Structures are given as structure tokens and as C-alpha cells.
Amino acid sequence: MSTRDQLERVRTLMDEQFAESWSLDDLARQAHLSRYHFIRLFQRHFYETPHQYLTRKRLDQAKYLLANSNLSVTDICFAVGFESMGSFSSLFHKTVGWSPSVYRARVWEQRRMPYKFIPGCFCTMYQLSPQANNSDFAQKSAILEK
Structure with a gap:
């Protein structure tokens, strides 16, 4: 199996189980690579580190759940794999520009109001x-x- 195939397999695993608490050692072991070599190759192939990729997947899923479910922000935080409500909220705000609850309110408001x-x-x-x-x-x- 080529290195690219190994990395694709690990990325697919991350896609399917993004809420799991993955360590770099776990992911590198799945790719049969050393931790540091895995980070370098992953970034070279996918243009972001494994941590950045997993964080982006989690935030994307959080945005989806905020827009399409009635789960509380806290429930969504833990459902997508974050371990701290504070870190989730600050990272969400830094990335999206709004807090999770403001994001939800704006998305729901947008759905109620016709486009101008x-x-x-x-x-x-x-x-x-x-x-x-x-x-x-x-x-x-x-x-x-x-």
C-alpha cells in the first residue's frame, strides 16, 4: 500500500469518527508511520495538519447541527468531539466570526426571512x-x- 493510500485511509477514518478523541500517535499508528513523519506527509498531501483537519471537520459538523437541530450548544460541543465548552466556543467564534448561539440565531432568522x-x-x-x-x-x- 502506498503512502498516499495509507494517508487516505487515515483521513477516511477521521471523517467517519471525527468525534473520537484521536491522538497523533493513534493516527500515525494507523498509517504505519512515525508521529512526526505522519504530520509532515499529511500536511504535504492535504495542505493542513491532522489537527487542523480534524478541527475543521468538527466545526463543520457543529455548524450543521446548530443550523439543523434543536440540540443545545453544549450537547453539540460534546457530540462533535470537543472536550471543553470554553475551547469550543472560543474556537468557533474565532473561525466563524460569531458565537455558536449567535450563529444558530442568524441561520434560523435567515430561513424565516425571504431573501431581499x-x-x-x-x-x-x-x-x-x-x-x-x-x-x-x-x-x-x-x-x-x-
Whole structure:
């Protein structure tokens, strides 16, 4: 098995079990490499360290759960593999720009509110001006529905 295949296998394992508490030694052992050689090769092949990759996977899953579930932020923190609520919240804020609870509120608000942007093709099709606001859109929509 080539080194690339070994690294792919470990990355797949990390994808499937991102919530596990992986140590570098565990991951390197899975790839049959020394710890330091594993880090260097992983970064060379995937452009981020194993730790960065695992953290990104966990944050992506946390964003998904915040947007699509009613689990508490604390439950999500531990479900995706973080061991400390404080480190999760500060890392989430540093990476995303908002705290987990603000992120959830904004995503949910975005779903409730219609987009203010109306695509140009839609404007052309229904003779709306490109600068149409929501009231223009609502009036035209009401006419079209009749």
C-alpha cells in the first residue's frame, strides 16, 4: 500500500469518527508511520495538519447541527468531539466570526426571512425592475397568483 493510500485511509477514518478523541500517535499508528513523519506527509498531501483537519471537520459538523437541530450548544460541543465548552466556543467564534448561539440565531432568522435579492432572470420574466423591493415583489406576486 502506498503512502498516499495509507494517508487516505487515515483521513477516511477521521471523517467517519471525527468525534473520537484521536491522538497523533493513534493516527500515525494507523498509517504505519512515525508521529512526526505522519504530520509532515499529511500536511504535504492535504495542505493542513491532522489537527487542523480534524478541527475543521468538527466545526463543520457543529455548524450543521446548530443550523439543523434543536440540540443545545453544549450537547453539540460534546457530540462533535470537543472536550471543553470554553475551547469550543472560543474556537468557533474565532473561525466563524460569531458565537455558536449567535450563529444558530442568524441561520434560523435567515430561513424565516425571504431573501431581499431577486435574481435578474426573475425580474425580466415578470417585468420587475432590478431595484424592486419586497413590496413591489409582493404586489406582482399577488397579481400573478390570481
